[in-house]
Amino acid sequence: VPYPFPASEAATAAARGNRAKDTRPEVTLRAVLHGLGLRFRKNYLVDTGEFAVRVDIAFTRARLAVFVDGCFWHGCALHQRLPRRNEAYWGPKLARNVERDRRVDEGLAEAGWRVRRVWEHEPAELAGRDIARELRQTRAESPPP
Numbered sequence: 001v002p003y004p005f006p007a008s009e010a011a012t013a014a015a016r017g018n019r020a021k022d023t024r025p026e027v028t029l030r031a032v033l034h035g036l037g038l039r040f041r042k043n044y045l046v047d048t049g050e051f052a053v054r055v056d057i058a059f060t061r062a063r064l065a066v067f068v069d070g071c072f073w074h075g076c077a078l079h080q081r082l083p084r085r086n087e088a089y090w091g092p093k094l095a096r097n098v099e100r101d102r103r104v105d106e107g108l109a110e111a112g113w114r115v116r117r118v119w120e121h122e123p124a125e126l127a128g129r130d131i132a133r134e135l136r137q138t139r140a141e142s143p144p145p
């Protein structure tokens with residue numbers, strides 16, 4: 001499924017920085033989650049014990065961490081295109097991003113969090129319903145108070 005990135009996507013992403021707060025896909029997903037009546041914390045700092053990480057959208061009671069990952073920065077197999085200029089720079093840099101994402105996922109898992117990564121190309125409505133379903137399952141699994 002092609003995703004209509006503007007031609008300058010790489011440049012825009014570079015200017016915006018890697019883990020930008022409040023990106024458009026993130027704002028859209030949060031609006032969907034709000035619409036579903038879900039409550040969460042945004043840009044929530046979690047200390048895993050080993051490192052601290054800011055979670056884009058955190059459901060603290062369910063300990064579900066949601067990240068909205070930009071296709072360019074986080075290595076979407078469908079949409080990441082390495083800029084032809086400075087490929088020697090971008091290749092390793094972007095590979096390191098993906099490695100860091102995996103370390104973050106592992107650290108959060110060890111700290112008792114589940115992680116859901118949402119690609120920026122995923123329709124927010126579908127991702128939102130997925131997350132709502134996951135939260136219902138979490139509640140069903142947890143013992144009554």
Ligand SMILES: [Zn+2]
Nearest residue numbers: 071076079121
């Ligand atoms: Zn993508």
